[in-house]
Amino acid sequence: MKDRTRRGLDVLQAALVLGVAGDALLRATPWGLNLLLWMLLALVAALALLVRWRRGVLTSDGRLIILPLIFFAACFVWRDSRTLNLLDAVAILLALSLTVLRTCAVSLRLASIKEHMAAIGLTVFDAALGMPTILLGDVEWGEIPRARWTKYAGAVGRGLVIALPLVLIFGALLMAADAVFEGLIQSAFNINAEVLFSHVGLTILFSWMAGGILRGVIEGRDAVLANSDNAAIVALNLTDDKNQAEQSETEKKEEEKPDKPLSSMRPSLGIVEIGVALGLLDLLFLAFVTVQIRYFFGGAQLVQATTGLTYAEYARRGFFELVWVAALVLPLLLFAHWLLRKENPVHERIFRVLAGAQVALLFVIMASAFERVRLYQREYGLTEQRLYTMAFMAWLALVFLWFMWTVLRGARERFSSGALVGVFLVIGMLHVINPDDLIVRTNLSHAEIWGRGFDAAYVAGLSADAVPALAASLPALSPGGRCTVARTLLSRWPVEAQTDWRTWNRSRTKAQEIVRENFTSLRAVSCAQSEGQATQPSEVAATKQE
Numbered sequence: 001m002k003d004r005t006r007r008g009l010d011v012l013q014a015a016l017v018l019g020v021a022g023d024a025l026l027r028a029t030p031w032g033l034n035l036l037l038w039m040l041l042a043l044v045a046a047l048a049l050l051v052r053w054r055r056g057v058l059t060s061d062g063r064l065i066i067l068p069l070i071f072f073a074a075c076f077v078w079r080d081s082r083t084l085n086l087l088d089a090v091a092i093l094l095a096l097s098l099t100v101l102r103t104c105a106v107s108l109r110l111a112s113i114k115e116h117m118a119a120i121g122l123t124v125f126d127a128a129l130g131m132p133t134i135l136l137g138d139v140e141w142g143e144i145p146r147a148r149w150t151k152y153a154g155a156v157g158r159g160l161v162i163a164l165p166l167v168l169i170f171g172a173l174l175m176a177a178d179a180v181f182e183g184l185i186q187s188a189f190n191i192n193a194e195v196l197f198s199h200v201g202l203t204i205l206f207s208w209m210a211g212g213i214l215r216g217v218i219e220g221r222d223a224v225l226a227n228s229d230n231a232a233i234v235a236l237n238l239t240d241d242k243n244q245a246e247q248s249e250t251e252k253k254e255e256e257k258p259d260k261p262l263s264s265m266r267p268s269l270g271i272v273e274i275g276v277a278l279g280l281l282d283l284l285f286l287a288f289v290t291v292q293i294r295y296f297f298g299g300a301q302l303v304q305a306t307t308g309l310t311y312a313e314y315a316r317r318g319f320f321e322l323v324w325v326a327a328l329v330l331p332l333l334l335f336a337h338w339l340l341r342k343e344n345p346v347h348e349r350i351f352r353v354l355a356g357a358q359v360a361l362l363f364v365i366m367a368s369a370f371e372r373v374r375l376y377q378r379e380y381g382l383t384e385q386r387l388y389t390m391a392f393m394a395w396l397a398l399v400f401l402w403f404m405w406t407v408l409r410g411a412r413e414r415f416s417s418g419a420l421v422g423v424f425l426v427i428g429m430l431h432v433i434n435p436d437d438l439i440v441r442t443n444l445s446h447a448e449i450w451g452r453g454f455d456a457a458y459v460a461g462l463s464a465d466a467v468p469a470l471a472a473s474l475p476a477l478s479p480g481g482r483c484t485v486a487r488t489l490l491s492r493w494p495v496e497a498q499t500d501w502r503t504w505n506r507s508r509t510k511a512q513e514i515v516r517e518n519f520t521s522l523r524a525v526s527c528a529q530s531e532g533q534a535t536q537p538s539e540v541a542a543t544k545q546e
Contacts, residue, residue, distance in 0.1 A: 001140075001143045001144065001145075002140065002143065004138055004140075005138065005139050005140050005143050005144070007049075007053050007138065007218055007219070008134050008138030008139035008215075009139060009144075010049055010052065010053070010218075011049065011134055011138075011211055011214045011215050011218060012134060012135075012139070012211060014045040014046075014048070014049060014210070014211070014214055015131070015207045015208075015210045015211030015214060016207055017041075017045065018038070018041065018042055018045060018206055018207060018210040018211075019202075019203040019204065019205075019206040019207025019208075019210065020203055020207075021038055021041055021206075022038055022202060022203070022205075022206030022207075022210070023199055023202040023203040023206065025037055025038050025502055026038055026202070026206065027198070027199075027202055028500045028502040028503050029503065030080075030085075030503055030505070030508075031076050031085070031503065032076055032077050032502070032503045032504050032505035032508070033077050033501070033502060033503070033504040033505070034502035034503060035073055035076045035077075036070075036073045036074050036076060036077050039069060039070065039073035039092075040070070040073075042210060043066060043069060043070070045210075045214065046214060046217060049214060049217070049218050050217065050218065053218050054103065054217075054218055064108075065095055065098045065099050065102065065108075068091060068092075068094075068095040068098075068424055069092060069095045069096070071428070072088040072089075072091040072092050072095070072427070073088075073092065075088045075431055076088060076505070077504070077505055077506060078431060078505075078506055078507070079431055079434070079463075079465055079505075079506075079507055080463040080464035080465050080505055080507040080508050080511075081435060081436050081462075081463040081465050082463065083384055083388060083435070084427075084430060084431060084435065087427045087430070088427070090427075091423065091424060091427050093120065093123065093124075094120070094420060094423065094424075096123050096213065097116065097119040097120040097122075097123045098119070098420075099123075099217055100119040100122050100123050100126070100216055100217070101115060101116070101119045103216070103217055103218075103219075104119070104122075106119075108417060109414065109417050110413045110414065110417070111413075111416055111417060112412075112413060112416055113334065113415070113416045115416075116416050116420065122216060123213065123216070126212040126213050126215065126216035127208075127209040127212050127213050128209075128212065129212065130211060130212020130213065130215045130216055131207075131208045131211045131212045131215075133212075133215065134211055134212075134215050138215070138219075171185065267339060268339055268340070268341045269339045269340060269341065270340075270341055270347070271340065271341075271344070271347035271350050271351065274336050274339065274340055274351060274354075275350055275351070275354060277336070278336065278351070278354040278355065278358060279354060281358060282354060282357050282358050282361065285358060285361035285362065285365065286361060288365065289361055289364045289365065289368075292364070292365070292368045319369050319372045319373050319376065319386075319389075320389070322365055322366070322368060322369035322372070323369060323389055323392070323393060325362075325365060326362060326365065326366050326369070326393060326396050327392075327396065329358065329359075329362050330396065330399060330400065330403065333355050333358065333359075333403065333407075334403075334407070334415075336351070336355070337351065337355070337407055337412065348410075352408045355407075355408060356404060356408055359400050359403065359404055362400065363397070363400070366393055366396070366397060369393065370390065370393070373386055373389075373390060377442070377446070378446060378450055378452075379452065380452070381439075381442070381443040381446055381447075381452065381453075381454070381455060382438070382439045382442040382443055382446075383439065383458070384435065384436075384439065384462075387435050387438070387439065388430075388435070391426055391429075391430055394426060395422055395423065395426045398422045398425075398426070399418075399419050399422055402415065402418045402419060402422065403415060406418065434465050435465070436462040436463050436465040436466035437465055437466055437468065437469045439459060439462065439466065440459045440462070440466045440469035440470055440473060441469050441473075443455070443459060444469075444473045444476060444477075448476065454477065454478075454481055456477060456480070456481035456482075456484040456485050457484050457488075459485070460484055460485045460488035460489065461488065463507065464493070464505070464507040464508045464510070464511035465507045467489065467493065467507075467510070467511035467514055467515070468510065468511075468514060470485050470489065471489070471514050471515075471518055473485075474486065474521075474525065479525075482525040483525060483526060483527040486522040486523075486525045486526035487526040487527065489511075489515050489522060490515065490519075490522055490523065490526055493508075493511050493512050493514075493515040494515075495512070495515060495516045495519055497512070499512070
């Protein structure tokens, strides 16, 4: 057999094992320990294939990719928040794309933004359409040697055809003769078609995705990203003499062609066009910052007298708009830097000054956004949307600092890897902070200090991560709040609930233990609101006014 067929068969075998394991483990939801176990099995399968077929991928920074894959899979065991779990899934996808980058002979430290985006697209493509390539292209089924038992397959099939009607006839007679035997046969062949279909479907689904991704990792695409800007190409595979000769001939022909100017290869602009655009934006940002400083020192009275809005309404109105401003500036500056013709060092220095001024002004705008959300939280409390938006802005602040350290200092090729590391760091810090727990404690503190309403229904609907803080906050709540929280905890985490070991999660287990330990006190303060009963105004907060 050819090596390509052997590799294809190895990937198919690994994919089948991962498919069966995925059906056995991941069919139980919500995911917890099962996802970590399946990810570890997938890593073992991938490492075994790489050691056999592509050992070079495991050298240098290739080994570091394993760390985020294991960490963010383990986060499903750590936290219960659906938002955090979604971010974990995104981080796992990004880590898988790094694997694709590594197999594409691209340095992870020097990969460009275009290469990272292409790697993400290739990862999704492999998961969706990699398996047909294995079945129809990689494996040449005619090369596979037939085992001895295949010689007798036809005879066995003919024997089964002859035996089937005989077994049915005599089986029916024996079942009619004995009720116990009849019940045994009926229970043995009482197959639930829906359950059988779900097992087969999940096995195929996980095998399909795992096989496609494994194929992409093993086969690699050394030429896919070879022409990307600022790529550091590392030769991981040696080509044969024929390919080298063809490549040399192609290069020789290319050298005979006249050189094309840079402007004909990609669109570009001079410093005048880009300088005018960035300069006007800098003036716009400066005007906005000037107004913000005036309002910060003027306080609520100036805001209300000028705009007719309360300070809280003013804060709420501008926060998300400022987040969009901060999010759009980064791709704008990156695109402008890409368009700029860099034949003149003076032009690059001018760009750095204009871009640096814009980033500095943007930091003031982001500070304004943080101040607005702080004021709004003091009035209405903290929610998931506000907290994760602030986390996104914290990541943007890190990225802008990294932008100034790399792109504006002539090291653009290092920017995207640092921004990706920033994503991993921020998501990891969110797990340490425990957002749902922070929301409960922050809202309770604001209710005690500022006398604001405490939305018990909202915080009680958070994940298991919030249960310890909710249980500790019961004495400080109003009777209606205690009733709502206690009733919700008892209904969401019943003490008699049976748990599956595959879905084990630290936060969910701790939540059930807390409810079990405080069952009597929770039952004592829980109550059932009659239908149509109005909610107490003190229990209503404006967390729903998003």
